[in-house]
Amino acid sequence: MSLLPDRAQRAAGALVGSAVGDALGAPFEFGLAGDFSARFPGPGRGGEMCGGGGWDAGEATDDTQMAVHVADSLLAHAGLDLPDIFGRFQRWAAAEPKDIGLQTEDVLTNGLPWDLAAQVHFQVNTRAAGNGSLMRATTAALYFALDGREATMDAARSIAALTHGDRAAWEGTAIFHELLRLTLEGADPLDRLPQTLALVHPDHRDRYALALAPYWHPDDATEFNGAVWPCLGSAVWALRATSTYEDAVRAAVDLGGDTDTVAAVTGALAGARYGLAAIPARWTAPLHVPLPGSARPGRTLRLADLVDLAHRLDAPRTARTG
Ligand SMILES: [Mg+2]
Numbered sequence: 001m002s003l004l005p006d007r008a009q010r011a012a013g014a015l016v017g018s019a020v021g022d023a024l025g026a027p028f029e030f031g032l033a034g035d036f037s038a039r040f041p042g043p044g045r046g047g048e049m050c051g052g053g054g055w056d057a058g059e060a061t062d063d064t065q066m067a068v069h070v071a072d073s074l075l076a077h078a079g080l081d082l083p084d085i086f087g088r089f090q091r092w093a094a095a096e097p098k099d100i101g102l103q104t105e106d107v108l109t110n111g112l113p114w115d116l117a118a119q120v121h122f123q124v125n126t127r128a129a130g131n132g133s134l135m136r137a138t139t140a141a142l143y144f145a146l147d148g149r150e151a152t153m154d155a156a157r158s159i160a161a162l163t164h165g166d167r168a169a170w171e172g173t174a175i176f177h178e179l180l181r182l183t184l185e186g187a188d189p190l191d192r193l194p195q196t197l198a199l200v201h202p203d204h205r206d207r208y209a210l211a212l213a214p215y216w217h218p219d220d221a222t223e224f225n226g227a228v229w230p231c232l233g234s235a236v237w238a239l240r241a242t243s244t245y246e247d248a249v250r251a252a253v254d255l256g257g258d259t260d261t262v263a264a265v266t267g268a269l270a271g272a273r274y275g276l277a278a279i280p281a282r283w284t285a286p287l288h289v290p291l292p293g294s295a296r297p298g299r300t301l302r303l304a305d306l307v308d309l310a311h312r313l314d315a316p317r318t319a320r321t322g
Contacts, residue, residue: 005275010184011142011314012307013279017245017271018138019064019306020283021263025253026061027052033256043246049283054098058286062099063135063264065092065291068301070159071139071309080155086114086162092293101132107163114162122165129168131231133160135261137173138180138268142313145181152177153199171204172228175212176265179236183272184314190214190240212236218255226258235265245270245278276307 005013027050028036040048051057069088077084086108093100093108103125107117122128140159144152153174160173178196179189189196197209210216211233218237221230238251248270252263271279289301301309 004186005277007184007186008311008314009275009277010186010272012276012310013245013271013274014138014142014180014184014268015067015271015310015313016276016284016287016303016306017249017279018067018264018268019060019289020271020279020287021249021252021265021267022060022063022135022260023055023058023287024049024249024267024283025259025261025263026055026059028253028256028259029053031256031259034254035256036250036254036259040250043244043250044280046282048250049286056288058283058288060287060289061260062097062101062104063261064289065097066104066136067139068289068291068309069293070136071143071313074140074143075312080158082158082162083114085159086117088293089162092291095292097292101130103128103130104132104163118161118163118165120165128164128166129172129228130164131169131172131226131228131258131261131265133162133164133169133173134176134228134231135264137176138264139309139313141177141180141268142184142310144177145184145314146317149178149181149199152181167201168204168207169228171200171208172232175200175208176232176235176268179269180272183269189269190236208232214240224257225255225262231258231262231265234262235269238262238266239269239273242270245274246280 049058069092073085073088090108107121110117112120144155156174156177157170160170182189182192193212197205200208211229216233218234223230225231225234238248242248242251249263249267252266253259284303291299
């Protein structure tokens with residue numbers, strides 16, 4: 001038996017695990033269930049970080065890019081500065097990333113100020129419960145974990161609301177923050193779902209209780225997994241149904257649909273649970289995160305940069321510097 005990962009291993013595992021899931025799933029986005037396992041039938045064989053669909057092998061997508069922009073803002077301002085995060089998102093969107101969610105793009109380019117753009121989009125479109133706030137949440141979840149359960153869930157809601165006007169997206173992101181906080185502490189987040197659900201807004205509690213229940217399966221989803229409920233539900237299902245990092249993200253990608261995001265969310269939770277060392281080196285070696293909209297043109301993060309970023313986000317508050 002291997003030793004349990006320590007907190008630093010879990011924090012690095014969360015961020016690297018999310019980025020690896022994103023890059024592993026990207027070539028399979030909008031594919032069918034079973035596409036991944038048809039091509040890569042068993043774990044441990046190699047070649048899975050294959051690229052395709054416009055993505056280089058190991059290239060992370062908008063999920064991880066936006067997460068890094070959130071991290072840069074939190075560290076530069078030593079806390080939550082919502083207009084600054086929104087501005088970074090806008091500069092990223094204007095720098096023509098390879099992929100950007102439809103709703104996110106509209107909110108970031110509709111010309112409205114940071115505190116109105118998502119709200120107005122929701123009023124006009126009435127549907128705004130995509131998984132686009134959940135997919136980028138790992139860095140903020142790392143940063144706010146040390147502030148405790150209610151603080152991290154509230155931070156999740158505030159950052160989600162920058163692009164998503166529907167409270168369903170806020171609550172799903174808040175649940176993810178809390179699940180990651182518990183995992184970093186070495187707890188089993190699945191054992192603590194009742195306590196986590198108790199802090200979800202009452203209007204949204206029942207729907208999340210269903211999607212996170214032990215008997216729920218991704219086949220039970222009533223929406224495409226680009227929506228926040230089945231995305232989070234699928235990640236929790238993948239965590240519950242497997243016992244290694246590799247198997248968890250394989251299961252996530254193999255669901256088809258919004259594979260990069262479902263695997264990014266799964267990879268964060270599984271990376272935190274099993275630790276950085278559990279993530280296959282053949283997946284972390286080609287991993288890279290181009291960062292459109294960065295103050296440093298051409299900036300690309302690799303494994304060592306992501307590990308360093310995770311440790312800075314997870315550092316105790318007194319030691320935090322920009
Ligand atoms: Mg993506």
